Amino acid sequence: MRRYFGRKLLIYLLTFFIAVTVDWMIPRFMPGNPVALLISRAGLRGNAVTEMYTFYLDAFGLDLPIWKQYLSFWAALFQGDLGISIYLFPTPVKDVILRAVPYDLALLIPSTLLSWWAGNKFGAFAARSKKLDNTILPVGYILTATPYMWLGILLAWVFAIVLGIFPVAGGYGFDLQPDLSWRFIGSLIHHWFLPFASLFIVQFGGWAIGMRNLIIYELESDYSHYLEALGAPRKLVRRYAFRNAILPQLTGLALSLGAVVAGALTTEVVFGYPGIGYLILQAINNEDYFLIQGCFLFVVIGVLLANFIIDVAYLIVDPRTRAGMQGGAG
């Protein structure tokens, strides 16, 4: 057990180091100069430009040699300092991210988990059931194949503009001041529902189709046929098939959950929902080194963490992993 986790931990640390280094490098290799862009937006003229240029270079530490920037980046990182956003100067990157990420978590974690759960249940149920296979699953195919942007706009248009039951944009009513009141909480849910529903629908289709195919595969395998030959009840066979089929789905879930911190760009764009996705897009457009870095740092951590959790989960759901480990230890 300890060896298993020790090895995993080492791999995770190495991955973290490499991923964060790449994350630091990439924005710096992009053509362009974020400080020049910042200054042009400020509409400065003449000698003020030169002075502000030096001021900002200094403020962001971009006048240092590149290896020094890299070292101070790690030093700052260990102190929990992600730097100052260039595009949202002078807000610290940490604040920008902390303000945005809760919206993403509240949107993506429930939609991913619930769609995974419901999708797998439904997929397993639908597999080999002629009626469902021919009726509802095609709908799933259509949903997954639909460009999300289009589906989102359609939902927003029908439910927000034509029917007017849901708001067009925002995380909560534009007429509210955040506080702990029923009205505010109601407004949060009201604004949350449409983006959530759109994500749920699309992901649901994907999981359901995946599960259906996996179940069919499992039902065709030798152990299923053997069980059937022994006269095991159909329900029991299917249960075994499900337990085997769920494993790849679990890995898929880990990847989806890990990327949750990156937000859902299209959802945020279509529904004007606050979150980190749109900020990442803006940060890239503005070559905001520090914000890009900070956002992807969280993605890296998210993916690693989710993978780790899934590693643990495998121990629980797949007896073979446990058995293998005991064998290794013994």
Added chain:
Amino acid sequence: MKRTTIFLVVLVTLSLLLGACQPAATQAPAKSAPAATQAPTEAPAVEPVATEAPADNPVVFERSETLYTSGTQWGPPSSWNPFNGGGYAMGTIGLVYETLYTYDPLADKFAPWLAAADMTWADEKTMEVKLREGLTWSDGQPLTADDVKFTFELADPNGAYKASLNYVRLWNFLASVEKVDDVTVHFKFNETPYQEIGVFFYQTPIVPKHLWETKDVADITGGANEKGVGSGPYLFESNDQSRQVLVRNENWWGIEAFGKAPAPKRIVDIVNGSNNVALGLVLQGGLDLSNNFLPGVASLVKGGYGVQTYYPEAPYMVSANVATLIINEQVKPLDDVNFRRALAYSIDVSDIVENDYTGLVRAADPTGMMPTQDKYIDKEQLAELGWTYDPEKAKQILAAAGYKDVDSDGFVEAPDGSKIALKVTCPSGWTDWMAAIQIISKGAKAAGMNIEPDYPTQAAWRDAQLQGTFELSIQNEAQMSSTIFNYYNWIFQNPPTQEHVAAAQFGNYGLYDSPEGFALLNELGAVSLGDDEKLQEIASKLQKITLTDVPTIPLWYNGLWAQYSNAVWTNWPSAAEDANHYLPASWRGYWNLSGIQMLMELEPAVQE
């Protein structure tokens, strides 16, 4: 399966905990709790299950008292510092911090704001500004000549702060700022006052000395200035990722001076998202003034959706700036005036106006003078030297100058036989401009010039201009202004001798060299304010240069995008005779271009 369920439950709970760990004030802590307890199919109206009952006295902005705007902020509000020119929250200058004067571009008139009357001249080089009596800061302190002197001296290169604010340029001409008495300030100039000084008196926000004199320079130029104290009709109230809320200053000096306060109690500015969101908000009546570019808004104006624009017909919008094709004169064959002229003849601007913009913009005059600057156009000269879309003429010019298609690939080669392959650029994602450069490319190719569109990121696009590595690009930096000096300065700025980035920040990225033009520009700058005859004379000479030399090609006038709804607020500006003619604008820098007067004119709609 039980284990999987347990695992799921753990994950959901974890997500709730994470969701609950948020910074205070911006979001409610109970936010994600209802999210998870709710099944996906449940109606959203179902009351959330929470363990503690929230207090029930929410702050709700009454719709009838709130003005919703958008179009200014491209990211969460992050700075309330009036000196953070491109990044301050909507309304920081204009609604919270005020200027001495405002300028109305449509009427071409300065109006005193903090000042009591027009600028006067105490002697040839001393300008006198008298302040209104009884001006106050929102913390109750009086606003006096001391604050004005302090503000201008912040940028004095020999002063105590030496802050790099954009009016540091004023100090090229300014010797000192002196307080005569509490309401009188003298600006002493070294040289005859220049055309360009005018802009500093409607662009410079006056800041409170008693709060700013203790700040250090970095804080003055770059600080966030949260909860800043201003003198204007509104106060910063709150903000979050997608909005900035301003609340009316009930002790504003203007209530007495103008006899009224602006009607909206609150102004909520919504951070720009995508077009479909802005459009949706306009249609749902959630946005009163949208300064977003909404393609196809013409059909809403015509379609009875209650959406109004300045003109009821094309071009719908007031022209705000000139979208210009900038040319790098250092690149072959763009250094050849014949090639540039041929290019000018090859562009079908009407295609851009009608198909790309669906009539929301006007084609630009070849002189680049805005409609409000029409009186400075030398019409006779224009008729003789100007250009129009004429592909045949473009081909003729090319042929006459020795450009020939040697290798029969459909594109001409330079007279020395070298191949021509140029790129015209605009930032990726700026869809209207992307379509425009496709049209430019199409026209150029039809005339035999191999010019391809290219869409780098905004930062890379900008960098290419500063480094002088672009070839052809679209720019619209020269905004409407109180003087044509602004526009000509953008074209005829002396090419920098040392570092590219520093000096050429504003205009002449192609290092166009015209000693005659540079001399004329200096002459133009020296014309005293209001001497139109002299301005016209010099403008005519400058136009002769731009029309024959083609350093840039003016294409169309970008609009002051503004669509507004009469559902909650009425009396919006319009071209109609009985309406007011202020600018319907909330953009940075536009509140002082009569945007504030527009706000003062708004009236609540009569609710049925």
